[in-house]
Amino acid sequence: MSISGRLSRFARRNSARPEIDARRAGIGILVVFLAPALLIYAGFTIYPVLRTFYNAFHAIKPHGVVEFVGLGNFTALLLADSIFWKAVSNTAIFTIVATIVDVFGGLLLALCLFARAPLAPLLRVVWFTPVLMSYVVVGIVWVWIYDYDWGLANAVLHWLGLGAYEQSWLGHPSTALSSVLVAHVWKWLGFNMIVFLAALHALPAEVLGAAELDNCGWLAKLVYIIIPMLRATIVNLLVLSFIGKMMVFDLIWIMTGGGPLWSTETVSTYVYKRAFEWNTFDLGYPSAIAVLWFIIILAFIAIMTRLLRQRDRLEF
Amino acid sequence: MHACFAMRSVAAVGLVTAAILGGVATKASAQNVTLEVWSHEADEPAKVAFRELAAKNLEKSRPGAKVKITWYEKNPLFAALKTALPAGKGPDVFYLEPDQVEYITASYVIPLDDLVNWNNIEPWARKVWTHNGKTYGIPQEAYTNELYYDKDALKKLGIALPANGQLTQAQFLEVAKKARAAGMTPISQGVGDRPYPGAYISGEALLRKLGPDDYQKLFTGKLSFADPRVVEVLKWVKELVDAGAYPKNFMTLKLGESHYYFYSKPGAVTLPMGSWYTGRAFVPEDKGGQPEKFPLGIMQYPAMDGGACNQCKTSAIGASFVINAASKQKELAAAFLNAMSTPEMGKMWIETVYLQTGIKADVKNFSGPHAAYFTELMDRQKGVTYFIGSPRDMVTGECKDTFAQVLNSAFPGGLLTVDQAVQMMNKSCYKG
Amino acid sequence: MATQMRLGFAQLRRLPLVLFVVLYSVVSGGPFLWVATMSLRTTAEIFKNPYGVPSPVHWEKFADAWTKSNYSTYFWNSATVVVVAVALVTVIGSMAAHCLARYRFRGNRFVRFLILSGLVLPPQLLILALFQILLDLDLYNTLTGLVIVYVATHIAMTVYILEGFFAQIPQDLFDAARMDGYSDFEIFWRVTMPIGAPAIFTTVTLNFIILWNEFLFAVVLLTDDAKRTLPLGIMHFTGSHQLDVGMVATGLMIAILPIILIYAFFSEAMIKGMTAGAVR
Structure with a gap:
């Protein structure tokens, strides 16, 4: 971990003291430093966002035909689009479950290594490897793992004598979403583990030592001492993981394409489908989905920050 | 009539066409131009060779012209087209199938009536591509829905097929049950990457039960799926599904994998498929093709009890080519379409792809390593009444998506009851 | 006892x-x-x-994948796009971060907020409009267009990490530099950049990994086979009917190997890079 946020805030406040002029610069200098970033950011991030909002109120048809439809896209979306609501509920389930498993699974792994498991320094590096893999790689590998005929999942079940549980994991609506979720968690567990491990090593040793002396059980130690002390890290990771999962696209697109029977359709895959797969060629409706979803994400971030962070707010 | 698979002699017309083509060729300018073509079927060597030859022929007759064909798989091809065309970009010529009418309604492709030499094309095939009096695509591949089977496997089950290849619906159900009992998969089929294979059995059964007129009504929203005849058919399909007719990995098995599943590993008794099956099956075994000695047979789809048209069969147009409205060289593009559609090319198609075609072609004496197969295919066309077009050519919009999800996948996948399937289909398709 | x-x-x-x-x-x-x-x-x-x-x-099989399939094209496309985009986003991002961390000026907070709000923008909100915009600019289906999009969408994270680090460099260093008569650019180049090198290295690894693996923007903004990046190229292979599992596996290894090789030597830096946003 670099230097903690508190320190940086302290440094900033400290240097806010009126100095000679090293903190001042002519407008020309500012422009030269900021312009490249601002221009490219404005042109290819802010403008697209605004244009998406504009699109959401229009029907964008082939050959440059643009029709104003007002709230038409939104009313259709909210009132008549059953696939959208299916996608919303799938995304919600995916986000909530994956976030919790990711963060607390990561904590568990970190605790294992923190408890001086053999080869901990090496395992730390090995367990992190899936984080570096692209979704394309992870997706394809897990599609193979779930393959009915020769996949690893069924082979392991078979080997364990649990042949009765062999099934087409991605082919049944009741298992498809959880199967994709497992692949997603597999990729990200190492990430959360590393962050927790860093936080654990930053804990003051005396506190843990004191708990040891009190003959505190490991569970009690975890619940009463470690978790409260890691609160900031946990909150940080929950929010981060939550945002990431609300936008999940790549892995699902590669593994199931949203099927079977829309059981893995997420908002992101649905946006893509409506834009480029359906036979409508209309960019307005999918833009409306993206806009609505963005507003929901923002609302969730606001609520989570308020609920979980209390005093320590998002840093920027 | 269309049914004769473009086998009749049209040599005279062909000669005339060749003359016309030659005339056009001399007029062509000598400047260097490249014609961009995007084609599906990258993994079917015979079709690749066919189209590359047509490209070479065109280049020969048009000095300075170059034809660049980019080979795609189906889904990536349409993903690329759906982003390129709204951009006013994309190739001059591309592959399309007749159910993809959205390209026509969005005016991404142009009418070919005055651009292409239609004398070489079967009128019934042209009709498939005709919308509001204009023709948008040049049909190349024609096919029938066939029920392939493994002759040895059927023998092993102790079932004798009548000479006309026709089983009743009860007999076919019996095949499925016996096969399962013997540890064999009765029907190899998968819907992992296509929106239609799962509906082969139910589609042909519905056609036979209802007859062409009501069948058409069913898929154009004018007949309810709750019609007792439809329900009877679906109940029979459900019996098949419950008997374990389809592979366990039906939902994720891809099209090509279902072929391999049928003839190699683990093997299946039957494979319902368009007759374009051979395009991928008749490649060398080490390239994933069918083993040389595989005892491939063709039976008729099961006869339905009280069926209105038990001699009915689906015939449809597959691979076709269209011209991008944004193309800057439409005339050259049309010349390429013509170069693919000469009688000589039609003959080559039948002889090398082992498949029917929308091109008029004269093939009297069929030879080659798969002559026996083609003879059997022709035998199975005797006395048949054709229905032109597959269900997915008839359904549109939400109904199309529901067809893909329900009749194609969830229902044969065993995830829905007959009532649920009827209800879901009616909700998005029935307008009565 | x-x-x-x-x-x-x-x-x-x-x-x-x-x-x-x-x-x-x-x-x-x-x-x-x-x-x-x-x-x-x-x-x-x-x-x-x-x-x-x-x-x-x-x-x-590796030689086959490289020569007979298009993997070499995909690989070089990926390499070009990622190297150029990472270089650009690093330079542009550190300039902006330096400016925001060092100088007090009217609108500082606003610019900061504007750039950092990019952290919470879902790609889906951008992708459709970016598609239209690149079309308008004739940059659709070009590697240049993809580079621009990559730079634009990764400025927020880069500035976020760098600005936090740069702000911690003691002000005395800058005061001293100013006294020595360094110009504003010399201060950036000779003070911020060398001292901030670890943080810059962190953003470089982070951006490199993310962009090397990027899929959504590439799949929408590129169509030509000759322009595909590695993730798209691999997807193209799996789309095939006769799934050539062995060849796809080889392709996967070609995509993974550069990352694994770098990871073998710089595992700590890469771990730090990937988790930089979360830890701060």
Whole structure:
């Protein structure tokens, strides 16, 4: 971990003291430093966002035909689009479950290594490897793992004598979403583990030592001492993981394409489908989905920050 | 009539066409131009060779012209087209199938009536591509829905097929049950990457039960799926599904994998498929093709009890080519379409792809390593009444998506009851 | 005696821990090893026995993938796009971060907020409009267009990490530099950049990994086979009917290897890079 946020805030406040002029610069200098970033950011991030909002109120048809439809896209979306609501509920389930498993699974792994498991320094590096893999790689590998005929999942079940549980994991609506979720968690567990491990090593040793002396059980130690002390890290990771999962696209697109029977359709895959797969060629409706979803994400971030962070707010 | 698979002699017309083509060729300018073509079927060597030859022929007759064909798989091809065309970009010529009418309604492709030499094309095939009096695509591949089977496997089950290849619906159900009992998969089929294979059995059964007129009504929203005849058919399909007719990995098995599943590993008794099956099956075994000695047979789809048209069969147009409205060289593009559609090319198609075609072609004496197969295919066309077009050519919009999800996948996948399937289909398709 | 007993007990208690650690190592590393073995076997061999050891070892498959398939094109496309985009976003981002961290000016907070709000923008909100915009600019289906999009969408994260680090560089250094008569650019180049090098290295690794793996923007903004990046190229391969598992596995290894090689040498830097946003 670099230097903690508190320190940086302290440094900033400290240097806010009126100095000679090293903190001042002519407008020309500012422009030269900021312009490249601002221009490219404005042109290819802010403008697209605004244009998406504009699109959401229009029907964008082939050959440059643009029709104003007002709230038409939104009313259709909210009132008549059953696939959208299916996608919303799938995304919600995916986000909530994956976030919790990711963060607390990561904590568990970190605790294992923190408890001086053999080869901990090496395992730390090995367990992190899936984080570096692209979704394309992870997706394809897990599609193979779930393959009915020769996949690893069924082979392991078979080997364990649990042949009765062999099934087409991605082919049944009741298992498809959880199967994709497992692949997603597999990729990200190492990430959360590393962050927790860093936080654990930053804990003051005396506190843990004191708990040891009190003959505190490991569970009690975890619940009463470690978790409260890691609160900031946990909150940080929950929010981060939550945002990431609300936008999940790549892995699902590669593994199931949203099927079977829309059981893995997420908002992101649905946006893509409506834009480029359906036979409508209309960019307005999918833009409306993206806009609505963005507003929901923002609302969730606001609520989570308020609920979980209390005093320590998002840093920027 | 269309049914004769473009086998009749049209040599005279062909000669005339060749003359016309030659005339056009001399007029062509000598400047260097490249014609961009995007084609599906990258993994079917015979079709690749066919189209590359047509490209070479065109280049020969048009000095300075170059034809660049980019080979795609189906889904990536349409993903690329759906982003390129709204951009006013994309190739001059591309592959399309007749159910993809959205390209026509969005005016991404142009009418070919005055651009292409239609004398070489079967009128019934042209009709498939005709919308509001204009023709948008040049049909190349024609096919029938066939029920392939493994002759040895059927023998092993102790079932004798009548000479006309026709089983009743009860007999076919019996095949499925016996096969399962013997540890064999009765029907190899998968819907992992296509929106239609799962509906082969139910589609042909519905056609036979209802007859062409009501069948058409069913898929154009004018007949309810709750019609007792439809329900009877679906109940029979459900019996098949419950008997374990389809592979366990039906939902994720891809099209090509279902072929391999049928003839190699683990093997299946039957494979319902368009007759374009051979395009991928008749490649060398080490390239994933069918083993040389595989005892491939063709039976008729099961006869339905009280069926209105038990001699009915689906015939449809597959691979076709269209011209991008944004193309800057439409005339050259049309010349390429013509170069693919000469009688000589039609003959080559039948002889090398082992498949029917929308091109008029004269093939009297069929030879080659798969002559026996083609003879059997022709035998199975005797006395048949054709229905032109597959269900997915008839359904549109939400109904199309529901067809893909329900009749194609969830229902044969065993995830829905007959009532649920009827209800879901009616909700998005029935307008009565 | 008592301590010994406790030790023995502790040892026993460690058994589940060790078992769990072994099990998770198999789960996290197993799939990767499996793909590695498959990349050296032919599809026929794989279908015969999916979990066999490669024998004989088909090293030539890598050469085949590289020469006969388009993997070399995909690889160089990815390399070009990622190297150029990372270089640009690093330079542009550190300039902006330096400016925001060092200078007090009217609108500082607003600019900061504007740029950092990019952290919460879902790509889906951008992608459709970016598609239209690149079309308007004739940059659709070009690697240049993809580079621009990559730079624009990764400025926020880069500035976020760098600005935090730059702000911690003691002000005295800058005051001293100013006294020595350094110009604003010299201060950036000779003070901020060298001292901020670890943070810059962190953003470079982070951006490199993310962009090397990027899929959504590439799939929408590129169509030509000759312009595909590696993730798209691999997807193209799996779309095939006759799924050539062995060849796809080889392709996967080609996509993974650069990352793994760098990771072998710079694992700490890469771990730090990937988690930089979360830890700060």
